[in-house]
Amino acid sequence: MSDLSSAVDPSISEGTSGFDTSRIAEVKGWLVSQFEAAGKDVPGFEFTPRSVAHLHALATASQAKTQAAGIVAADLRQKATEYRSQAARIREILENVGLAQESFPQSAVSSVQVLANVANLLNVRDTEMSSYLVAMGDISLRKTGVEEKRAKVQKESRLLLDYTRKAIARLTYLKRILAQLEDDVPSCEAQMHHWKTNLEIMLSKERQYLQQYSNYKAILNRVGYTADISHGVLVEMDEHRRDLEKKTKPILDTLRSYQDLPPDKALAALAIEDKRRQYAAAEKYLEDVLQSALATTE
Structure with a gap:
């Protein structure tokens, strides 16, 4: 039912059908047939225009697929009947000419069986030599293609393996550098603390020197010092x-x-x-x- 729901858009059916009693009857009949086939009862639910449209679309698609499957099954049954009739006719002809399966030695029967298995494996419809040769050539071509793809995949695998090894080596190097940096953290923090302390002292000295410079400049201005007195x-x-x-x-x-x-x-x-x-x-x-x-x- 999920395949059917994906094949039909319920919004289209909802917009074109409306709430119709005939469609409700069709939906009920289809649900009863489907659940009876599964050996279960139909669950109760509310019939709304949207649900009826959706279920009617599913029922229509399901019936169409069931009808198509029935046609295909009938055709396969007819072909099986024809094949059985043809096999019986060929068996009768072989028995009339003295070539029945029972008259052949076991080794010949085994060889024919092997030949039939090879024909099935090669997907050959007859036992002509040309058919076997064409099938063998096709298999050879596919084998060559598979070998080429295999060689390409192996080359890519080697490249990926090389990249992986390099990545592992780099990861190991980075881990070693990280461990070294983590070991250097305490000493660096101590050095940074020392620099911070020195910076604070230098800032304090700078403020002090600026204040002294301002005081000396005021004194020089007060005593009348000019740039001419060098x-x-x-x-x-x-x-x-x-x-x-x-x-x-x-x-x-x-x-x-x-x-x-x-x-x-x-x-x-x-x-x-x-x-x-x-x-x-x-x-x-x-x-x-x-x-x-x-x-x-x-």
Whole structure:
């Protein structure tokens, strides 16, 4: 019944038939015949337009297939009757000419039986030599084809075996690498923890250095530091300072020597005035040198 249901679309029958009492009677009769043939009772169910259409389609297809099977069976029975009649006629002819099966020796009967079995195996309809040769040639061709397919399959099997071996080798290698990596995990985790700790320290130092840089920059801005005051300018100014110290040192020594002289107000005033002029000239010279150094830097 499953074959019949697959051969017919119930939706088509449902759309064209409708809920018909005649079809319900046909469906009931078909169900009774089918279940009685199986020795069972028809199960109870509700007759709806969809179920009636579906079962009517199954019944129609089943009856058509049953009728076709009956025709084929009748034809086979007729052919069997004809074959039996022909076999009886041939047996009668052979007995009349003295070639009955009972008159042949057992070896000949066995040979004929073997020949018949070979003919059945080769699917030969007669015992002509040409038929045997054609059948043997066909078998040889099929054998050659089978051998070619077998060789092809064996080649593919060898290739698959080679691929399988390579895959197994690679799998073994990957497993070994995985085990090695798993063994290296603790040391790598410890190293990563160490790097993480160092990174946190470096970040803390970076924040500290940035804060110190900001503080130093604020101090430099507060004291009036500019980019014009470079290391070279400071070194040059220090050299001029040393030169001025060398030039003013004799004057200071002379002034100190005057402290040992007896007090003479007029001479002391003249000497002091002279030293003041020299000191003022030295200060002016130092100021000129500093101004010229700053102008050269700019």
